Amino acid sequence: MTSKKAKAGHNESRSYEQNDLFENHGQRKKLMTGLAAIPSPAASEVIKREDIRVNYWPLIGVAVVIVGFALKRNPVLVVIAAGVASALAAGMGFDDLLALIGDSFVSNRALLLFVLTLPAIGLLERYGLRERAQAWIASFRKLSLARLLIAYLGARQLLSMLGLFDLAGHAQTVRPLIAPMSEAAAKNDGIELDADERERVHALAAATDNVGRFFGEDVFLAFGAVLLIQGFYARNGIQLDPLAIALWALPTAIAAFVIHALRICWVQRTLVDRQRRKNPSHDSRDRRGSQNQPTRGDAA
Amino acid sequence: MIKLQYVYWLIGAFLALCAIYNLRERRWSMGAFWAVLACAFVFGDAIQAASVAHTRWPAQLMGVGVIALGLLAASGTMQKQGSTETERRDSATRLGNKLFLPALTIPFATIVFVLALPHIPWHGSPLVEPAQATLVSLALACVIAAAAALRTTRAPASQALAEGRRLLDTLGCVALLPMVLATLGSVFAATGVGDAVASIVGMFIPTDSALACLLAFAFGMVLFAMIMGNAFAAFPVMMAGIGLPLLIHKHGAAPAVLGSLGMLTGYCGTLLTPMAANFNIVPAVLLELRDQYAVIRAQTPTALVLLVVNVILMAVLIFR
Secondary structure (H helix, E strand, O other): OHHHOOOOOOOOOOHHHHHHHHHOOOOOOOOOOHHHOOOOOOHHHOOOHHHOOOOOHHHHHHHHHHHHHHOOOOHHHHHHHHHHHHHHHOOOOHHHHHHHHHHHHHHOHHHHHHHHHHHHHHHHHHOOHHHHHHHHHHOOOOOOHHHHHHHHHHHHHHHHHOOOOOOOOHHHHHHHHHHHHHHHHHHHOOOOOOHHHHHHHHHHHHHHHHHHHHHHHOOOOOOHHHHHHHHHHHHOOOOOOHHHHHHOOHHHHHHHHHHHHHHHHHHHHHHHHHHHHHOOOOOHHHHHHHHOOOOOOOOO | OOOHHHHHHHHHHHHHHHHHHHHHOOOHHHHHHHHHHHHHHHOHHHHHHHHHOOOOHHHHHHHHHHHHHHHHHHHOOOOOOOOOHHHHHHHHHHHHHHHHHHHHHHHHHHHHHHHHHHHOEEOOEEOOOHHHHHHHHHHHHHHHHHHHHHHHHOOOHHHHHHHHHHHHHHHHHHHHHHHHHHHHHHHHHHHOHHHHHHHHHHHOOOOOOHHHHHHHHHHHHHHHHHHHOOHHHHHHHHHHHHHHHHHHHHOOOOHHHHHHHHHHHHHHHHOOOOOOHHHHOHHHHHOOOOOOOHHHHHHHHHHHHHHHHHHHHHHHHOOO
């Protein structure tokens, strides 16, 4: 029954932790260690596609998602409607459909773990964490937006390569620390952010976190992706060392760092240029000191 | 022994509390939303155990609950509340860098626990199962960070919960998006959406050209990662459809390079899609951006350039 095959790794981040969820299903075989309990992927590799007539109707679920997102309907409702549509189109009965949705929903509940960070972060924010982060960055007069974000990108990639990808994240570090720090660092460059530009800087901070994480984690040996690849080949008669797979992620990791770092520099330059156009009489670099009196002299 | 189940119960308790706060303020749909979600965490293990034992009604009931969550999400109205800026600035000056310590507790305590807990024996077995170590450690670190934050700010414990609830309400139904998307991924897999996509891609490529196969594979990985919201789901489908039979067996591609770079090509797709909600949509809401797709927009140039670089890398490296 393919319906029992709730798959692994519904997203890059959780798959490594998600493995343990499948232990609850009992029948899952463990591959190497506890880290490696990747369940078998989609049924397509088991059943030869030529043998069965492919049913195209379930694609209607994909259409529902695209149309729903394009029309900006409530995303949760769109996604659930897509699941129901796809299951009905595949000829599934309503009782099977409800059981499938309920089971999959419960097995993916690890994805909501981040809510446990909210009480601590919420309280600290109420007492001025973001304001403090801004003031602290403002005290490093030479720390520009580009330097801050590129340093974060590099650190995030290196830590992910060591398997420490939960050290940072949108709830843990980006909202409370990196986003307000980016704002302050932009001010160090003499950029006065308007509402649109502030959004752009915040979005760039979140994007930097994603890029750093995605293109670092694949170099980590015990990461789900590496083991998924190795497991796929092993089931198809090709034996590979996980290290060989992980090392081939390095060229892309380096390319990702260079490309995103250049983009960060480019965004900073655009912001500085716009600032010059807004205030043509002032050179942005000169305004820096008078804007933020540093509280301490320990420039980076 | 600390089990993952306890962590889920803790989340369930927090969600139930948020539900009670909202119901007391007569915000019915928001309260009902968190209450239904709390059930998934409080009864999650029982539901899974029942399904393994072929008792289907608990999972079916949960299925009804999920559909109810979708309807509530579409009907609910979101209201925000917050502290004044001067209040926060005053306490920021008063507490200074001491505020950083509890915030940094979450990442660093997580790492210490991940490394230490599986090696601490407890009645003959490890204190935490190695496979559950990351999730349990993150949860423990959050509890410790909350305690540290309370100590630093000298706030009453109820305020931490109230502030946590404020943030959760800010997120609203978007908090649920990663979970329902992962559920959709399971439904798509069970209904054969993957096979249908692979078969369509297979219809259009000239299989004699190695480069055409490679482009179809890369494009398929990106497209599928965008539809499913993650590259993991795309990988086995595209490998079974194009990678293994055509690229490796027919054109002699190097498996290790193809696997690694193919997966990373899929990641470029993940950066481009609202379906990868926890990376692309949740942060936009967390940062209170007006444009839901702002993070995707910020990522798009990087992802597209990297995609081109990746395809070139593959073309150069896999056919040696």
